Amino acid sequence: MIVAITPTGGRPEAFALCERYMERQTLKPDLWIVVDDCEPATNCTMGQMVIRPEPRWSKGNTQHRNLMLAFDRVPPDSQVIFWEDDDWYHDMY
Secondary structure, three states, X not given: OEEEEEEEOOOHHHHHHHHHHHHOOOOOOOEEXXXXXXXXXXXXXXXXXXXXXXXXXXXXXOHHHXXXXXXXXXXXXXXXXXXXXXXXXXXXX
16 A cells, blocks of 8 residues: 655645645555644645644644654555655656
Protein backbone atom coordinates (compact mmCIF):
# COMPACT_ATOMS: atom_id res chain seq x y z
CA MET A 1 0.00 0.00 0.00
CA ILE A 2 1.24 3.49 -0.85
CA VAL A 3 0.32 6.23 1.63
CA ALA A 4 0.85 9.94 1.01
CA ILE A 5 1.05 12.32 3.98
CA THR A 6 0.50 16.07 3.68
CA PRO A 7 0.67 18.34 6.73
CA THR A 8 -1.04 21.60 5.81
CA GLY A 9 -3.09 24.51 7.03
CA GLY A 10 -3.93 28.07 6.23
CA ARG A 11 -2.80 27.99 2.59
CA PRO A 12 -5.82 27.25 0.39
CA GLU A 13 -4.17 28.29 -2.88
CA ALA A 14 -1.13 26.10 -2.24
CA PHE A 15 -3.29 23.13 -1.29
CA ALA A 16 -5.44 23.52 -4.40
CA LEU A 17 -2.25 23.22 -6.48
CA CYS A 18 -1.19 20.27 -4.35
CA GLU A 19 -4.41 18.47 -5.25
CA ARG A 20 -3.95 19.33 -8.93
CA TYR A 21 -0.46 17.81 -8.88
CA MET A 22 -1.79 14.68 -7.18
CA GLU A 23 -4.70 14.36 -9.61
CA ARG A 24 -2.37 14.21 -12.61
CA GLN A 25 -0.13 11.48 -11.16
CA THR A 26 0.11 8.33 -13.23
CA LEU A 27 0.28 6.27 -10.01
CA LYS A 28 -1.76 7.61 -7.12
CA PRO A 29 -1.48 6.57 -3.48
CA ASP A 30 -3.94 4.11 -2.03
CA LEU A 31 -4.45 6.44 0.91
CA TRP A 32 -3.79 10.17 1.23
CA ILE A 33 -3.65 11.50 4.78
CA VAL A 34 -3.96 15.26 5.23
CA VAL A 35 -3.31 16.76 8.66
CA ASP A 36 -4.79 20.25 8.89
CA ASP A 37 -4.49 22.13 12.16
CA CYS A 38 -5.54 25.63 11.05
CA GLU A 39 -8.77 27.56 10.85
CA PRO A 40 -10.53 27.73 8.53
CA ALA A 41 -10.33 24.09 7.50
CA THR A 42 -8.55 23.26 4.26
CA ASN A 43 -10.90 22.25 1.46
CA CYS A 44 -9.98 18.65 0.57
CA THR A 45 -11.76 17.43 -2.56
CA MET A 46 -10.13 14.09 -3.39
CA GLY A 47 -11.40 11.77 -0.67
CA GLN A 48 -8.41 12.23 1.59
CA MET A 49 -8.41 11.06 5.18
CA VAL A 50 -8.41 14.41 6.99
CA ILE A 51 -7.13 14.76 10.54
CA ARG A 52 -8.03 17.98 12.40
CA PRO A 53 -5.94 17.98 15.60
CA GLU A 54 -6.69 19.98 18.72
CA PRO A 55 -5.55 22.44 19.77
CA ARG A 56 -5.46 24.28 16.48
CA TRP A 57 -2.27 25.98 15.38
CA SER A 58 -1.64 29.45 16.82
CA LYS A 59 2.13 29.90 17.11
CA GLY A 60 5.11 27.64 16.84
CA ASN A 61 5.83 24.47 14.96
CA THR A 62 3.26 21.68 15.08
CA GLN A 63 4.75 19.55 12.31
CA HIS A 64 6.08 16.84 14.65
CA ARG A 65 2.70 16.39 16.34
CA ASN A 66 0.88 16.39 13.02
CA LEU A 67 3.20 13.84 11.43
CA MET A 68 2.88 11.53 14.44
CA LEU A 69 -0.92 11.71 14.15
CA ALA A 70 -0.66 10.77 10.48
CA PHE A 71 1.75 7.89 11.14
CA ASP A 72 -0.69 6.49 13.71
CA ARG A 73 -3.10 5.88 10.82
CA VAL A 74 -0.65 4.35 8.33
CA PRO A 75 -1.40 0.65 7.82
CA PRO A 76 1.44 -1.78 8.59
CA ASP A 77 3.87 -2.55 5.76
CA SER A 78 2.89 0.58 3.81
CA GLN A 79 5.23 2.66 1.72
CA VAL A 80 5.02 6.31 2.82
CA ILE A 81 5.66 9.41 0.75
CA PHE A 82 5.53 13.01 1.90
CA TRP A 83 3.47 15.12 -0.45
CA GLU A 84 4.18 18.72 0.48
CA ASP A 85 1.54 21.35 -0.15
CA ASP A 86 4.08 23.86 -1.42
CA ASP A 87 6.16 21.78 -3.85
CA TRP A 88 5.77 21.15 -7.57
CA TYR A 89 5.51 17.51 -8.65
CA HIS A 90 6.03 16.01 -12.08
CA ASP A 91 3.12 13.87 -13.25
CA MET A 92 5.26 10.73 -12.93
CA TYR A 93 6.68 11.56 -9.50
